[in-house]
Amino acid sequence: xxxxxxxxxxxxxxxxxxxxxxxxxxxxxxxxxxxxxxxxxxxxxxxxxxxxxxxxxxxxxxxxxxxxxxxxxxxxxxxxxxxxxxxxxxxxxxxxxxxxxxxxxxxxxxxxxxxxxxxxxxxxxxxxxxxxxxxxxxxxxxxxxxxxxxxxxxxxxxxxxxxxxxxxxxxxxxxxxxxxxxxxxxxxxxxxxxxxxxxxxxxxxxxxxxxxxxxxxxxxxxxxxxxxxxxxxxxxxxxxxxxxxxxxxxxxxxxxxxxxxxxxxxxxxxxxxxxxxxxxxxxxxxxxxxxxxxxxxxxxxxxxxxxxxxxxxxxxxxxxxxxxxxxxxxxxxxxxxxxxxxxxxxxxxxxxxxxxxxxxxxxxxxxxxxxxxxxxxxxxxxxxxxxxxxxxxxxxxxxxxxxxxxxxxxxxxxx
Amino acid sequence: xxxxxxxxxxxxxxxxxxxxxxxxxxxxxxxxxxxxxxxxxxxxxxxxxxxxxxxxxxxxxxxxxxxxxxxxxxxxxxxxxxxxxxxxxxxxxxxxxxxxxxxxxxxxxxxxxxxxxxxxxxxxxxxxxxxxxxxxxxxxxxxxxxxxxxxxxxxxxxxxxxxxxxxxxxxxxxxxxxxxxxxxxxxxxxxxxxxxxxxxxxxxxxxxxxxxxxxxxxxxxxxxxxxxxxxxxxxxxxxxxxxxxxxxxxxxxxxxxxxxxxxxxxxxxxxxxxxxxxxxxxxxxxxxxxxxxxxxxxxxxxxxxxxxxxxxxxxxxxxxxxxxxxxxxxxxxxxxxxxxxxxxxxxxxxxxxxxxxxxxxxxxxxxxxxxxxxxxxxxxxxxxxxxxxxxxxxxxxxxxxxxxxxxxxxxxxxx
Numbered sequence: 001x002x003x004x005x006x007x008x009x010x011x012x013x014x015x016x017x018x019x020x021x022x023x024x025x026x027x028x029x030x031x032x033x034x035x036x037x038x039x040x041x042x043x044x045x046x047x048x049x050x051x052x053x054x055x056x057x058x059x060x061x062x063x064x065x066x067x068x069x070x071x072x073x074x075x076x077x078x079x080x081x082x083x084x085x086x087x088x089x090x091x092x093x094x095x096x097x098x099x100x101x102x103x104x105x106x107x108x109x110x111x112x113x114x115x116x117x118x119x120x121x122x123x124x125x126x127x128x129x130x131x132x133x134x135x136x137x138x139x140x141x142x143x144x145x146x147x148x149x150x151x152x153x154x155x156x157x158x159x160x161x162x163x164x165x166x167x168x169x170x171x172x173x174x175x176x177x178x179x180x181x182x183x184x185x186x187x188x189x190x191x192x193x194x195x196x197x198x199x200x201x202x203x204x205x206x207x208x209x210x211x212x213x214x215x216x217x218x219x220x221x222x223x224x225x226x227x228x229x230x231x232x233x234x235x236x237x238x239x240x241x242x243x244x245x246x247x248x249x250x251x252x253x254x255x256x257x258x259x260x261x262x263x264x265x266x267x268x269x270x271x272x273x274x275x276x277x278x279x280x281x282x283x284x285x286x287x288x289x290x291x292x293x294x295x296x297x298x299x300x301x302x303x304x305x306x307x308x309x310x311x312x313x314x315x316x317x318x319x320x321x322x323x324x325x326x327x328x329x330x331x332x333x334x335x336x337x338x339x340x341x342x343x344x345x346x347x348x349x350x351x352x353x354x355x356x357x358x359x360x361x362x363x364x365x366x367x368x369x370x371x372x373x374x375x376x377x378x379x380x381x382x383x384x385x386x387x388x389x390x391x392x393x394x395x396x397x398x399x400x401x402x403x404x405x406x407x408x409x410x411x412x413x414x415x
Numbered sequence: 416x417x418x419x420x421x422x423x424x425x426x427x428x429x430x431x432x433x434x435x436x437x438x439x440x441x442x443x444x445x446x447x448x449x450x451x452x453x454x455x456x457x458x459x460x461x462x463x464x465x466x467x468x469x470x471x472x473x474x475x476x477x478x479x480x481x482x483x484x485x486x487x488x489x490x491x492x493x494x495x496x497x498x499x500x501x502x503x504x505x506x507x508x509x510x511x512x513x514x515x516x517x518x519x520x521x522x523x524x525x526x527x528x529x530x531x532x533x534x535x536x537x538x539x540x541x542x543x544x545x546x547x548x549x550x551x552x553x554x555x556x557x558x559x560x561x562x563x564x565x566x567x568x569x570x571x572x573x574x575x576x577x578x579x580x581x582x583x584x585x586x587x588x589x590x591x592x593x594x595x596x597x598x599x600x601x602x603x604x605x606x607x608x609x610x611x612x613x614x615x616x617x618x619x620x621x622x623x624x625x626x627x628x629x630x631x632x633x634x635x636x637x638x639x640x641x642x643x644x645x646x647x648x649x650x651x652x653x654x655x656x657x658x659x660x661x662x663x664x665x666x667x668x669x670x671x672x673x674x675x676x677x678x679x680x681x682x683x684x685x686x687x688x689x690x691x692x693x694x695x696x697x698x699x700x701x702x703x704x705x706x707x708x709x710x711x712x713x714x715x716x717x718x719x720x721x722x723x724x725x726x727x728x729x730x731x732x733x734x735x736x737x738x739x740x741x742x743x744x745x746x747x748x749x750x751x752x753x754x755x756x757x758x759x760x761x762x763x764x765x766x767x768x769x770x771x772x773x774x775x776x777x778x779x780x781x782x783x784x785x786x787x788x789x790x791x792x793x794x795x796x797x798x799x800x801x802x803x804x805x806x807x808x809x810x811x812x813x814x815x816x817x818x819x820x821x822x823x824x825x826x827x828x829x830x
Contacts (some may be wrong), residue, residue, distance in 0.1 A: 011628050013451040014595065015442030018435050022456070027430030036428040040453035041437070068607055070627060093437065114606040132805070155810050180429065190485055191529040207621025212485060213426050214568070222431065285700035288721045292699025295775050295808055302724040303731060306703045309717040312761055316718060346727055360710050390547070392570050393710055
């Protein structure tokens, strides 16, 4: 069983927004055993949408359409759905009542004619109530194929998928079982890993596929299995993972299917009952933000300081001024003082720090652009490493963040 | 003239990575006057890629293919290109020398057979050298249509686009002129704005289109013009912007074409010679990270503190313990103490703070999930506002971040 995703909106095709909805949809559908055949982003244009609907109907069993349902004039998706299904728009009483409710509660104005249009739906569609917004989801069927049209606002779309679409699809179809296992590795390139595990790869059964997903200093190895027999999938997957692990023992960080390395670290710290604080310079808050994006961070993360200006390193973090003078602000001495002092200030078990030049120009240091020192302080020790992450600002920040995760993961795995 | 983007990779179709390349490509092509007809994400599968190539060739003049060029076995793009162009792979000496150079400089090992494959290209292709990686770009032509295949690693792809692809396309074609003007507004919903500017919209010339891009408390209004006469486009766009501005005067924040609100704020602070520090609780570093993602942040941003744990607010930021006891950690008193104290600590002109419950569960406060206090401190005053941003964690963090930008933008625009 396959699905196709159609995202509608000129804003995607001019690059004003990044289409994050498709990744979410693809992940959720894969979880229930539905493969995504294709993702197609089309313009706010009737003929183009009609063409995409036709092609998707040829390719897939389930067609998920997102976007193009806002209350303004440039949204033509509903009229196009009517044309495709030879249908007409009618006003849905429940949706209208919901729109009126949202307006009276949050906006505190009566609804306008434009808002009232949100209650119009194709007469043959089943309405999926959108509790976070005014545009309803719509479920339509044609020759046993399902078409679902959803608003493009990510959290509205996500709630409709988990509360309405997936449960209703499960009622309608029997899905094969899909399992993914993703091994996160650090420190070795894609081709070096491929060389190591060539033999392993050659012996995989035909319903298990291996993919390499390299990204900024780390490589994910993803095993994907798909079959109707859930027990067979799970036991064979487990067997293959156990076969694979010895080949990558030295570079393996953890499994990363529903969790990023930040959550793996966070879970480990929570289990250990240990706490973390962070002092960031060149990474500018990105490390802290990665941890706090996840619920439960307050169990292990006490806080962090971004000392972007050199004087703040002295004034706020008590980095000795003469060390900065002697070694420059991008140095082992400064990184280690930052890690030690932030650990003391927040009274945590671990202190982590970064100081470097993200570029494009040199800051208050002569260090080459891309140079980053990363330090870790514990009760007993403080140590650091230096890296050069190229001269691309975004890449330097991301690589430094990833490397800090890697060092921290190694440290907390020691005992 | 139109282009189509094909992104290749199972990792996109299972939702493991978000396709950010397409947004970048779409933006760059729009800048030179090439519209993107469609973005299509397909599997690592020969037949599927062949079908996508055929359809793209029917739809567009330029076909940009990204992904599927890594050194591992699951990359079949090059062989598929050979089949499509009735061609064969040959070893390119320059690419091989480049791969060997990268390995000797950074990896410090001799290249393997797998790496050597990176130097294989279709014999009819023109090689585009990839200075940041081993997989070259490839330029092919067929009946006056251009096909460009690029690696999927974002910074490698971006460098190839700006250094090779765009300059070579400019040599080959004469492009129409496209101009976008995006007005960022805060504080009014999509439909309320639509009501206000209905008349304006109705009188736009047919080569200028208006789009509404709503997102978490802000709405972007994008005017797009396209014609061969650059002077006509620019003068008419200017005229339409001047017509539009009076309708949105009270909600207009700035133009946002190549700049986010963070860069607008950063530029304004830099122009004023003023500095900023931030104390974050529920936003967990996201505000600081948004500023420091941009080069030049060091001109106005001195630093920030994330006090995630309640005790850190007391110990690190000197928030009076009795205020927390009396009013709870999510309160006007705590937000204002944080803003005032971080401003003093970093010795800046402005201090900004957030404290709230992002959820999903209540923290050290009885405040309802979604409640966020945001405060601003200046030399003369400190003030704050409270918001409820719903019960969705990611949405609360994003909306609080956006609202903090809005309040700060208003404050620094006062004089």
